[in-house]
Amino acid sequence: MAIDAHFTGIRAAIQNELSQATSSIRVAVAWFTDQTLFTTLLEKLAAEVSVLVVIRNDVINLNPTGIDWQQLIDAGGTLFFSQESPHLHHKLCVVDDKKVISGSYNWTYGAQRNQENIVVSDQHELVKSFRAEFDNLLSQAEEVSNITQTAAVAPPATNSALEYEALMEIEYKNKDEASDRKKQSYRELVLAGNAAYFQKRYDEAESYLQQALALKQDGIDAHEILAGLYWRTEQFQKSVDIAKKAEALGLKSAELWNALGLAYDGLKQFREAIHCFDQAIKLAPHLSTPYRNKFISQQGNRQTKDADLTALEGGRIATEAIRKYKNGGNNDLLLHAYMDRAFLHSDLPEARKHAQEALALFNRIPVKHQDMHDLEDINAVLNEKPRF
Structure with missing residues (x-):
């Protein structure tokens, strides 16, 4: 059972969960204007996944420049308008009756600019509760088969606040699309x-x-x-x-x-951890970094003799890489070979010597390509605080 909280990258997290749906997606959100998430629903419909959506009937969700909800209906999805009172304010989604997504986040462009949250969980009882609430919403909602005909009978709700939010969504959408093009x-x-x-x-x-x-x-x-x-x-x-x-x-x-x-x-x-490092070594026996990390885990597991053998082999591979790339070639592999040699060397002055070589190489790398984690590791050795 897993429960994950998201405070950043929320749209991407929702999209990731939707993309994994195999049987059904049930969405109930107050406002839904995000074309990216809407497109994902259309893609799942094309993959024969059942899609049901419940939203408010207002000018934020329904306007000429917004989402074409008829497209969802025509593709085989089911659209419902929530009852007018009490107002729908949920932001929930049930995927395959196995996962629930819920939180403060409306599926809008504006929500991307707020401090928001969602929680994603596959906890059975929690999913069951949210599915029951979705079914309750559905029982009180009105199914829409033709947007134009429904709008003629029940026009989208509007007032100055809703109209303002609708205009802001258009602005946010334009900015988002410009960003996406980049x-x-x-x-x-x-x-x-x-x-x-x-x-x-x-x-x-x-x-x-x-x-x-x-x-x-x-x-x-x-x-x-x-x-x-x-x-x-x-x-x-x-x-x-x-x-x-x-x-x-x-x-x-x-x-x-x-x-x-x-x-x-x-x-x-x-x-x-040691098993994983062994798998990495099998796939890339020429890299010294998995040896370095295996050495650290073996020390943590109090396998002193095994750790010493790992250090020897890792040191040998690092030395070969230094010899191979010192006069040109792969600077990234060379820098990490220097650092692996430093971490695996029992003699501190010799370790610091390798760290100095790594620092000199780091300083020659263009700033935009510098990995500040490498600098952190280098300084750990130079300051006599190796990370093992």
Whole structure:
């Protein structure tokens, strides 16, 4: 059973949950203007997923520049208008009768600019309760088969406050679409997320990466960076969850296994961590970093002799990489080889020497490509505070 709270990247989190639906999506929100989420519902309808939506009949939800709700009806979805009193103010969604999404977040462009939250849970009793409430709303709502005919009989509610919000939604939508044009592809979102992660702008990085995964559910590099981000921010269980999710999708890489190992190490589940680092080593035997991390976990598990053997092998591989790339080649692998050699070296002066080499290389990297986590690790050695 899992319960996840989201305070940033909420639209991407909702889209991610919707994209995984296999049988049904039930939505009840006061206001729904977000074309991106609406498009996801249309895509699920095309995949023969049942979609039911309950909204208010007012000018925010229904206006000439807003969502074409007839499109949802014509695609096989079911639209309901809530009763006028008491007013619908829910923001809930039940997916496959197995997950619930709820919180303060309306599915609007304006909500993206507020301090909002959602909770996503697969807790059975909670899902059951929200499904019951959705059914209760449905029993009191009016099904709409033709938007034009319904509007002629029951025009969308309006007043100065609703009209103002409707105009603001149009403005927010235009800004959002302009922003989307700048970040059209999965690759661009991943690069933006990675750049933000390098600079420790974690909320921004998470938002970009969740958006990337909403576009491409099996994007391996987005999973890798996100797992590392959660580890760096000590959200170890979330790091485990994202790595396991990638594994369930059939994604495998040394980086993912390494990230999962770090998360287990953070949870002090050292045996699981060591297993993950061994898997990373199998996939990328030329990389010294999994050896370094395995060494740390073995020390945490009090496997002193095994840790010493790991340090020797990892040190040998790091030395080979330094020899290979010192005169040109892959600066990223070279920098990490220096740092792995520093962490695995028992002699502190020698470790600091390797850290100095890493620092000199770091300073030659263009600022926009510098990973500030590397600088943090370098300073840990130079300040005689190795992270093991």
